[in-house]
Amino acid sequence: MTPADLAEAVVSAIRAAVDAGDLAVTPPDSVVIERPKNRDHGDYATNAALQLAKPAGRPPRDVAEAIAAHLRTSTSIAAVEVAGPGFLNITLSDAAQGELARLIVAAGSAYGTSDTLSKEKVNLEFVSANPTGPIHLGHTRWAALGDALGRILTAAGADVTREYYLNDAGVQVDRFAESLRAAALGHEAPEDGYVGDYVTAIADRIVAAHPDITTMAEPDALAIFRREGMELMLAEIRKSLAEFGVEFDVYFSEQAMRDKGELDAALASLRAHGHVFEQDGAVWLRTTDFGDDKDRVVRKSDGEWTYFAGDCAYYLDKRERGFDRLIYMLGADHHGYVGRLKAVCASFGDDPDKNVEVLIGQLVNLLKDGEPFRMSKRAGTIIWMTDLVDLLGVDAARYALSRYSTDSPIDIDLDLWAKQTSDNPVFYVQYAHARISSLLRNAVELGITRGDDYDPSLLAEPQEGELLGALGEFPRVVTSAAELREPHRVARYLESLAGTYHRFYDACRVLPMGDEPATDTTRARLWLVEATRVVLANGLGLLGVSAPERM
């Protein structure tokens, strides 16, 4: 019996109580089922009676008793107690609890997926780093988190498009081209230009392909540096993202959007909605109508579009492609954008509370020996995604960036995350999976199979109950992580599950010792172990972290 099944059973019991005249309320569609921290409070607890006390006009404990009487008729439920202010503490029968392993094994990689968000067409935009440099540490947090969130939303049934906004038009790209040319000529980088090993590396490649470029007229040279520099940079970005396990469905080119006249179209639409005005020779959007700090310029007095104009057009483009939920993942240094993005949404006549969601991620620092870490070989202090992967590997890097709330700034202790010990959370979780895989291999060698079925009531040890209960939580963890846009919940859950498994493993021998024969308990436990493996693998998969069979 899953928590969801139990919730339905409680709702049914409430309906039965109402039908029997024991309770005068409108039965709720669903109730909250909790897994209590304290096992004295049963396998599961619900506060349904506390919620219904007011509409029923009766003390919570009375309501609880009325529900409990009807709940006790279920054969899956071993005990129901009314406790505290009116909680219902429910203990499942061993058989009902043990059934879960079968359900999980049968579902396999689908266990944890649901159709909770099936009505949502989500556009998930993340990373969107300018193609003027490699992916740095801050972007890397979003690469890990955005990709994980995409997987989690998909698991929850949402129709997700992962998108990278390519800022390939405008001043930054011009500066990049100028910086490349300066590097090629051995000149100093221009003011506000780009510096670093990667700039000279790309410049060298372009010079190699166009030996005459250093003697070419400046405009002609810049055009080549601009076009090819961006291509090479983007290729490098895509390569490092791919190595990190991150794939986008759409790389959305700002330049292409401009070429299609979408900026003019967006401005016309905003004008039609009545939020555009002219002042000091510039064209403005009156975002203060919708709570922004100040109005924003769309087109400068010199006729150039602002970056913000792109935001407006891009928003409209996404909406016209049918997305009703636009999720933007931004760094803390961009949190000032929230107001204007919401205002853009409202200016087009949409609902900023529904159509636009902005997730703000706090900053990431690396620590080594308790001190801020710097790349020693380089003058620059910027740390790239590839540096982090070199230091920790993809699994540890992704996991380290995914296990914390986006609200909290994170200090990644390189010593800790590079460790091959249980101090390192990702190893702790992966080790549980490897340990299970090893056990299952041993079972095969001993010629023991779990068979087509097992007796679920044999999974009656306390550690088995704990493990089953933990496995049963997984679908709810996934849906809550999806609904709250909080991938770290999956990581924390996996750590807890790994611990629960290790305790089970310590307490319950699975395979027979010596010449002993395999028993029904052996087979029942093999189902439970395989179910655990499935959940660990599915959960790690949601984070884009591998589930190794050997370590």
Next chain:
RNA sequence: GCCCCCGUAGCUCAGUUGGAUAGAGCGAGUGCCUUCUAAGCACGAGGUCGCAGGUUCGAGUCCUGCCGGGGGCACCA
């Protein structure tokens, strides 16, 4: 000055969207391997949930103010 985020055990952080006695891990202590991976497990100490009010049956969680830390407030991108 205004806006956003944070403040929970010595350290790093969770806290099931308002529930029962606030939890893990690390650090430090003591045990547990002649058989499934000891990269593991078991046993304890450690707290005014920044402070002060408020909302209610009930607040770490919601509201207000204050203190402290981080980040941000362009006709830049």
